[in-house]
Amino acid sequence: xxxxxxxxxxxxxxxxxxxxxxxxxxxxxxxxxxxxxxxxxxxxxxxxxxxxxxxxxxxxxxxxxxxxxxxxxxxxxxxxxxxxxxxxxxxxxxxxxxxxxxxxxxxxxxxxxxxxxxxxxxxxxxxxxxxxxxxxxxxxxxxxxxxxxxxxxxxxxxxxxxxxxxxxxxxxxxxxxxxxxxxxxxxxxxxxxxxxxxxxxxxxxxxxxxxxxxxxxxxxxxxxxxxxxxxxxxxxxxxxxxxxx
Amino acid sequence: xxxxxxxxxxxxxxxxxxxxxxxxxxxxxxxxxxxxxxxxxxxxxxxxxxxxxxxxxxxxxxxxxxxxxxxxxxxxxxxxxxxxxxxxxxxxxxxxxxxxxxxxxxxxxxxxxxxxxxxxxxxxxxxxxxxxxxxxxxxxxxxxxxxxxxxxxxxxxxxxxxxxxxxxxxxxxxxxxxxxxxxxxxxxxxxxxxxxxxxxxxxxxxx
Numbered sequence: 001x002x003x004x005x006x007x008x009x010x011x012x013x014x015x016x017x018x019x020x021x022x023x024x025x026x027x028x029x030x031x032x033x034x035x036x037x038x039x040x041x042x043x044x045x046x047x048x049x050x051x052x053x054x055x056x057x058x059x060x061x062x063x064x065x066x067x068x069x070x071x072x073x074x075x076x077x078x079x080x081x082x083x084x085x086x087x088x089x090x091x092x093x094x095x096x097x098x099x100x101x102x103x104x105x106x107x108x109x110x111x112x113x114x115x116x117x118x119x120x121x122x123x124x125x126x127x128x129x130x131x132x133x134x135x136x137x138x139x140x141x142x143x144x145x146x147x148x149x150x151x152x153x154x155x156x157x158x159x160x161x162x163x164x165x166x167x168x169x170x171x172x173x174x175x176x177x178x179x180x181x182x183x184x185x186x187x188x189x190x191x192x193x194x195x196x197x198x199x200x201x202x203x204x205x206x207x208x209x210x211x212x213x214x215x216x217x218x219x220x221x222x223x224x225x226x227x228x229x230x231x232x233x234x235x236x237x238x239x240x241x242x243x244x245x
Numbered sequence: 246x247x248x249x250x251x252x253x254x255x256x257x258x259x260x261x262x263x264x265x266x267x268x269x270x271x272x273x274x275x276x277x278x279x280x281x282x283x284x285x286x287x288x289x290x291x292x293x294x295x296x297x298x299x300x301x302x303x304x305x306x307x308x309x310x311x312x313x314x315x316x317x318x319x320x321x322x323x324x325x326x327x328x329x330x331x332x333x334x335x336x337x338x339x340x341x342x343x344x345x346x347x348x349x350x351x352x353x354x355x356x357x358x359x360x361x362x363x364x365x366x367x368x369x370x371x372x373x374x375x376x377x378x379x380x381x382x383x384x385x386x387x388x389x390x391x392x393x394x395x396x397x398x399x400x401x402x403x404x405x406x407x408x409x410x411x412x413x414x415x416x417x418x419x420x421x422x423x424x425x426x427x428x429x430x431x432x433x434x435x436x437x438x439x440x441x442x443x444x445x446x447x448x449x450x451x452x
């Protein structure tokens with residue numbers, strides 16, 4: 001089989017089509033060509049598989065890294081295994097008593113707010129970073145950093161954008177949640193407070209939830225509760241009922 | 246499997262279950278998978294593995310086999326979600342989908358010739374029938390010969406091209422950002438991307 005020739009222009013046009021970036025009139029022309037030109041159709045299919053193959057192989061290589069994490073986690077458990085293996089009842093009772101004693105001590109003396117915080121906090125998953133060609137690409141570049149856990153980089157990129165877009169709610173929201181994920185709850189509060197002032201903002205429920213969590217982390221229980229009350233998301237209600245117990 | 250191992254796994258499962266998918270709505274999870282979000286993918290991977298390892302170890306498999314089968318299943322699920330062949334209906338359905346596919350894959354291995362010779366069926370205590378609800382879904386992305394060829398070609402592509410294509414297609418970084426990272430201008434990065442794709446296509450589809 002000879003590889004069909006694909007010019008750079010044609011390649012980029014097909015790529016735009018596969019990413020959904022063609023505007024209506026270009027899309028119309030493209031679809032027509034797809035229906036009438038079987039060679040062209042073959043090229044589109046082939047490119048689609050090529051892109052999928054790149055993604056699949058990359059993920060496959062990453063899965064081994066994910067797996068190594070699990071393995072190293074298990075090694076720690078295996079060390080404990082040998083101790084459990086030779087147990088007798090007497091030892092078990094003593095161990096159980098110690099665990100219960102230590103546990104109660106921890107619960108009484110430990111910081112309940114912090115425990116609840118860690119139970120409920122997972123970073124906002126962020127927005128999908130489509131390969132946008134629009135002016136927003138700087139915003140999404142930072143989103144990629146955010147998703148990879150590079151919170152400082154993401155924050156500094158978003159803060160630069162604030163000079164262009166003053167008081168943009170989406171921007172303030174993500175700077176806020178990035179600070180919170182970065183364990184700087186005091187910085188998070190100032191950004192999230194701004195955002196919750198706009199009841200029309202699409203993520204206002206999430207903003208109240210994360211603001212509540214930020215106050216919880218800083219041990220301000222009253223403000224935590226009052227913000228959680230404003231959020232309709234399930235976790236917010238669940239956390240609130242635990243706080244009221 | 247030894248009892249103490251089971252205890253450890255159950256402990257891990259209970260621990261993980263508390264936190265997973267707490268704030269991610271299922272829709273966000275789908276978007277994140279389609280977007281190759283590394284944090285979410287890792288979370289799903291780690292959450293679902295122990296259960297499948299238990300199943301395969303109980304059914305005459307080894308840890309290595311558990312890992313291979315699980316990774317195949319994970320890739321199949323990822324691809325089906327990406328291509329909208331699977332739209333999870335509830336928060337837990339993506340987990341049960343992964344489990345069902347991995348289980349079916351392992352049962353296929355057990356039914357294959359090599360295993361029939363050595364294993365007496367009565368020894369398979371936890372042998373279960375295929376999960377019917379997922380039977381109609383194509384679960385084997387590796388069946389696609391052309392995709393396999395691309396994956397193999399990409400694996401062996403030079404690192405410079407590999408890294409550029411990975412950044413653009415998997416990490417979904419903008420061309421401008423990639424250009425910045427490579428200290429090139431946008432036009433030559435674009436050109437380089439085209440040439441790398443040509444190279445990859447040549448290796449993958451040359452036969």
